[in-house]
Amino acid sequence: MKFEKKRASTKQDIPTASLPDIIFMLLLFFMVTTTMREVEILVDYKLPSAQALEKIENKRLISYIWVGKADRMQINDSIVKLNQVQDIMYKKRQALPNVIVSLRIDVGTDMGFVTDIQQELRKAYCLRINYSANIKI
Numbered sequence: 001m002k003f004e005k006k007r008a009s010t011k012q013d014i015p016t017a018s019l020p021d022i023i024f025m026l027l028l029f030f031m032v033t034t035t036m037r038e039v040e041i042l043v044d045y046k047l048p049s050a051q052a053l054e055k056i057e058n059k060r061l062i063s064y065i066w067v068g069k070a071d072r073m074q075i076n077d078s079i080v081k082l083n084q085v086q087d088i089m090y091k092k093r094q095a096l097p098n099v100i101v102s103l104r105i106d107v108g109t110d111m112g113f114v115t116d117i118q119q120e121l122r123k124a125y126c127l128r129i130n131y132s133a134n135i136k137i
Contacts, residue, residue, distance in 0.1 A: 043067070043072050046106055061100050063099050063102070065102070066105075067109050067113070089124040101130065102129075
């Protein structure tokens with residue numbers, strides 16, 4: 001009579017019951033921590049340089065206006081004309097009363113055009129204006 005050795009009959013499978021929970025938590029983590037670029041810049045511009053800069057901490061209050069070469073101006077995702085600035089920025093100010101308008105203006109832009117933009121912003125009651133620049137090294 002032969003004796004057979006009994007082997008342990010344990011499963012070596014990985015338990016997958018909690019796998020959907022883990023995947024959901026990872027997905028939620030990446031959704032919360034990822035920031036996406038909101039606006040695609042359509043204007044070609046080069047910022048001027050400055051010796052002293054101050055960084056704005058609360059970026060949610062900032063609304064950008066890009067002014068590029070040949071006086072092309074962009075607000076949000078669209079190219080706009082000077083006479084549209086007042087209406088657009090007034091609506092933004094209604095939605096966000098403490099809005100800070102950050103002007104990203106090309107180095108070669110005529111100062112008269114910048115003054116016209118400032119006048120349109122005054123008409124829209126957007127009085128908190130920031131001028132963006134690169135730091136001079």
